[in-house]
Amino acid sequence: MGRMMRPFVTAKVRSGVSAARAALAGGAAALALGAIHPASAQTALPKTIEEGLKLEAEQALPITPFYTDAAPADAPSWPGGLIRAEKVTDYAIPAGMTAWRILYHSLDAERHDVVTSAFVLLPAGPVPAGGWPTVAWAHGTSGVAQPCAPSLMKDLYYGDEGLFDFPKAGLAVVATDYHGEGTPGAHQYMNKLAQGYDVIYSVAAAHAALPGVLSKQWVADGHSQGGMASWSVGEMEQQMNNPDYLGTVSVSGTVDMLDFIAPKPEEVGAPFYFPMVAYGLKARYPDFDVKTVLTKQGYEHYPLIATKACWFTGYAAYLGKSSAQIMKPNWTKVPAVQAMLKEDIMGEKPVKGPLMVLTGGGDVSVPPGGVKKTAHKACKNGIKLFFHLYPGLDHDPTMINSTQDQIAWIKDRFAGKPFEENCNTL
Template identity: 90%
Template structure:
């Protein structure tokens, strides 16, 4: 699978390919963005992977992490920071500006646009959010390209960590390009505070859900007649919670053009994600990002109330500059106990977040597909399955599938063709088959 033009091949892939060590189903708990370039996406048909993916060492130092991120970074231009013009719309979904992009490493024939639009935060305050639109090759069909509203997984919490500010769009080599190849347009929010000024309300299902929903309206305004009115939400990890949240929100909004949601390895059980059992391993380097998200959501919250001295040591870097690779390297070897203070989950702001992020209780509009990997040690599959079972008991009809042995990112990559097939069935109006009671 050719993902990039030769002249802009990702430095991170070249570096990581040199230190290739082990096969794709990892048990180290923090595999991300390090799949060897050139591996194909296997069509699983809900079975065992038909192709092996290779993984390599992650950065061991902060400078290494920053170097990998710099290799993909694009500058934060006035597109992201200039105030809207006086005549720009101000309602949620209102398009502020759009521009065609030529500096992304995307497959030949595809075209990309940046968008800047109004959205809402968790308290329904106006925020400005950025994102991108990725179009398939060739002319749009009658009625426009079917739309997948994409919600990305954790990229970081700082402004430079927006996927639209990365040459590979962050998920380019993790299945994202497969959607346009299959004739589906991608409308991808960055989430506000990434790309745009302001604080990113990390791991808040309301804030991220609004950003996804209103990106679709903005994309239609940017590209009139190019995109179908009908759309499906899809997301991985942090985005898996966001996309499920979209289904909940659409139950209230009752948008007839919304057709359903795919949630892949979603953080739909937040307590299981931030305080996993020892057997589930977990990834402690996410915790300072969670602290940042709490501060963004609850301004009176003091991050020192949950972060130890070691936990806070690199917090300013993560809050302002470093993204996923840097966060991983900064806390490499640190345990949850070293980063988080005892009883930190009892802090009022944490309790408020856990309550606000509850999934599986509220009805959703349209079909829901929930996928997870049996070897996922970043977002434990037990929590995902438990939430899906709870949803079924609450009358939410969904399709659930667990891919045996797959870790966090390999689940996204290896399930992409299954996602696409399911999504195309929604656009084709085929009946939805749920399997509640069967897992």
Template identity: 75%
Template sequence: MRKFLSASVAALALASVLPHTAQAQAQAQAQAQAQAQADDLPKTVPEALAHEAALALPITPFYTAPDTTAQTGSVWPGKLVRAEKATQDYTVPAGTSVWRIVYHSLDAQRHDVLTSAFILLPAGPTPTGGWPVVAWAHGTSGVAQSCAPSLMKDLYYGDEGLFDFPKAGLAVVATDYHGQGTPGAHQYMNKLAQGYDVIYAVAAAQAALPGILSQKWVADGHSQGGMAAWSVGEMEQQLQNPNYLGTVSVSGTVDMLDFIAPKPEEGGAPFYFPMVAFGTKARFADFDEHSVLTKAGYAYYPLLATKGCWFTGHAAYAGKTSADIMQPNWTKAPAIQALLKEDSVGQLPVKGPLMVLTGGGDVSVPPGGVKATARKACKNGIKLFFHLYPGLDHDPTMTNSTPDQIEWIKDRFAGKPFTSNCGTL
């Protein structure tokens, strides 16, 4: 979930430290700049499709070929299917190398699925024990197969903090989520499906690059990936992997109802709802997307299901309200109720340290829902560190918080004590 009202980094950084009046002025300036940047986004569907095509890489047999060994041998989650080193496909910092992998994972029903991912390796010699690993979970890129970040020249988050990790000496293992890159339906906004994809990407990447990647790893994700990363912490409470060291959840969709149907004063981005309907259909086969989408809401649904990605969705539903897109009483649909229950966050125990970040000016994933979920988690005995960045919108929260994420992550690899601030919530 990105490129939506991306505010000025400099102005918002100042806003967090200035006195109240000056802070308000800086935030207003930042939001004005954010709107100007939003105005630069593709305005029409053809423009959006052309923009996405210019960034796209071809879906090659690397992504689509089956695992032939599965016919004769055993299959398990995290099993590596194939790996290749990228050559000139991506725009990455000098010295950073990129690998792609395909591996076995699980969907929300624990069915075997093939998933793709990419690996970013820092420049320089491999340290003793291998590069420490950040298992990255991306925000909404779309639901079609072509919307995989590894099929984008900039890896989707390249300019929003992702490249800062290898620059800081951290390897990145970044799942696409199954159904993106690989064939099949993407179970969009399902914390189980995305959590599995993150976890098993690490095992497959370590098998692809033995000795180059450390066995130790931390999960980190933004937006859709923020929910996925939190889910990893819940899953690891059961899996008890001793090499898992903690989770960072940034602007996570951890309160799904607040994300899908925010309060009027929270802003919100209703153009995500057709993609939520697609993900619900992928999870619950008997779900009828027409039961929750209006005629206007369904108008671009087939395009998003097969070809269009984030920019297309944004252009297709620009100016539409929730009432324009969603059927009345859509929350009463049994599949929607089941999805909301399955995506509930803040109740299950979490293994290891948890960092939860959000932006006070986020109009895509309202900060109120994130903070409420963090507060609920604390009341349920989950120890976490929570921080809100005043005035920051959705993408700037990811970009501006990256130094804090990296410092916190490096503390985990260094074995430093974790401090919870639940008492402040």
């Protein structure tokens, strides 16, 4: 990288919904390790479904015809084709920034046409020559139902978890919702192909919506679910051989799916994600029956999560439940699960451009061991990458406290600086 990584060890403390997001460890660690986050953040997490729904409603924007109306007859229908765009004024964004909402064509895991939504954040000030340097952002788990799209949230879900820092630093953000979030249809949760396509084609659609405003060159960046998506983009771009793609940042990525969905006991894990994984399996494999993997307790709140509830409600619905209470024994042996694990393998295919892989040493949602193991595998397969572990940081705090390192690394890519890998340290 050419610079030392700052050894962040504490999370920012915020209030309300943002504090609850920052206390992601509460989703798992509060169950197994006790209250390890500041009280102000810990108390922000919902304890009941009603509290979860209330928190979500406070940030929710209505699903308007923008998301649901049929495409105009003259709209392009190819992947990346723009269906419609609108300037947005109802987001809680820093003064000076400009926001747009776009709707576009993408592909699902089997390359079927799907309609996907996204938002675009532009920095303050005049557009520079060549357009704003562009970051295609892939968000972490927000839920699986249609209302769970970040573009349908006033704070854009990751607003002050680092996302606003990108435009503040002069970087435009193109942020897909992933299809099925915002738009009608099923969200293929935790599928690297589906999420990768949504990220890639959001860039083409944003260029169509805002000609001359965005740079041709771009970088992919993502956290958690999005950390797998951004790494997948690097694989796809290697095959597409896109000369304008400059590299990938993967933060706390679910790049070792088995370690995410069936972690070792000492890794803690976050069982409330499991019903969402079951939903993603159903979306990817329509003949799959979620009751083959979910226990009665596991299925109890599944219909709510599958239709209208998002992350907070999912957390509250399964608060205090272990994976053994939610998932049936040997559920990872189910053929659909095995197919998903095979399709989501990371670290074997070459990636285009430099790759930055970040993880937190205290992450109990996406265990750092699986991330490091995947990075090591990638290095052995000839994939050059820069890896860094932030000691002690949990899942969302890793995103928050690594943002400036991400931005500096991304700016180096746009500046054409040499990439320094450190595979020899893994």
